[in-house]
Amino acid sequence: MRRPLLSPITAVLLLLSCAAPARAEPLPRRPPPTGPEQEMLDEAKRLVDQGRIADARDIHLTLWRLTRSASDAFRVGMLSFRLREFPMAAEFLSIYFDMVGTPEAPRIWVPPGFKEGYELARANFAEARRHVGALEVRVSEAGAAVLVDGRQVGASPLPRPVYVAPGQHRVGAQRAGQRVEEPVAVDAGGERTVWLVLRRAEAEAAARPPTGKPAAAQPRPARDPALRWWTVGGLAAASAALAVVGGVSVAEANDAAGERDAAFVRARWEVFRCRPGLPACDAYAEADGRARTFTALSAGAFIGAGLAAGGAVAAGFLLAPEAKVGVGAVGTAPGAALSFAW
Known part of the structure; x- marks a missing residue:
């Protein structure tokens, strides 16, 4: 079958439509200031x-x-x-x-x-x-804040390189509490590509215990036996020293009390009423002061000795190594035994 020919008017219109240039969209322009x-x-x-x-x-x-x-x-x-x-x-x-x-x-x-x-x-x-170096920073996750030398330069992915002075720089990224940072050196006129991986998924998986298994207890740091013995020994020595001071103070208080009683007797026989300046009265006052002083000192020394002794006992228990439970035939329960390592 013979295809019908186009009419002259249709052909002219087609030629004009092909020859006419397409009208371009106006380019964006900054608004007037x-x-x-x-x-x-x-x-x-x-x-x-x-x-x-x-x-x-x-x-x-x-x-x-x-x-x-x-x-x-x-x-x-x-x-x-x-x-x-x-x-x-x-x-x-x-x-x-x-x-x-x-x-x-x-x-x-x-x-x-x-x-x-x-x-x-x-x-x-x-x-x-x-005069400058260029850092092309690539981050594993989009939307992470990119930092160069502590200054935020944008969010990943960065549209263009970061231009820095030649030398050593710190390049990092952070997002959702995760952060990574790497030292990078770049020369003048040089260019470096820095790859930063935020391991958020791995970090969360490591923080969670495995499914179906209880989380293992964190091991406690081992206690230093020397610390225990130095503490107990120091407190025990302080208790003994205070006890000696208390004993000496008791003896001095007894001697002063004896001198006070003797001076009191002399004062009663020599004068009717004590007054300052009389030898017997002055001796009585001086002996009475010494007796009171050493009595108070002995009481304080014995109290301190008791507290130090109690502290030594408490330190011995608190700083003792933890009990280890082993398998054996000794104990109230069959097959259970307690062994203490010092």
Whole structure:
């Protein structure tokens, strides 16, 4: 069967539809700056004109945190390059490149003269890259906080490398209470890939006892026999020394009491009433004071000796090795025996 021919009008319409270019979607464009943002931009420009590059960079860094715009990332990177802070320059210029694309295929709306600024940023990035190292951090789990030298640089997976000064660095990740950290060294212009594995599943499995089996009791640390004997011996020696002091004090108290009684008898025969300055009365007062002092000292010494002796006995029991239960034929129950190791 012969296929019908297309009409001339249909053919013309088909040609026109093929020749007409497809209308491209408008590229996203940054909203106009608000009043406060425009004031900050004007202030940053004034600071640049005055040569206060660091202050101007800080203003653009604040704007970047507020707007996340490519133009602020560009200015932070370029001003950081002028300050020779190469890690920050490389970081923000790489962010700028990811956001704007290329002059041939821009991802956002770009102003006239964009290509010249882009090429200058590329040249500055290449120069900054010669002075810094790049760390490509890969984490086993998504959503983990990635830290470099204690500073959080983002969440895994990171969209771009982390640029750092050459030398030794600490690279870590943490998530849900699990953390891993590794030391990493990188040279100027070099690049390292760091693999971090968060072993959360293994850690939880190790913390749980096996199914159907009771958890094994944690072994207690062995008690040092020397500690026991030093403690018991020290307390026993203190008790003995205090007992000796008590005995000597009792003897001294008895002698002083005898002298006091003799002085009292003399005072009764020599004078009608004791008063200071009389030999017999002074001897009585001095002997009475000594008797009271040594009596109190002997009482305290004996009490201390008793407490030290009790402490020695308590230490002997508390610091004794634990009883070991063995199999035997001695004991109240058949086949059970207790053996104590000292």
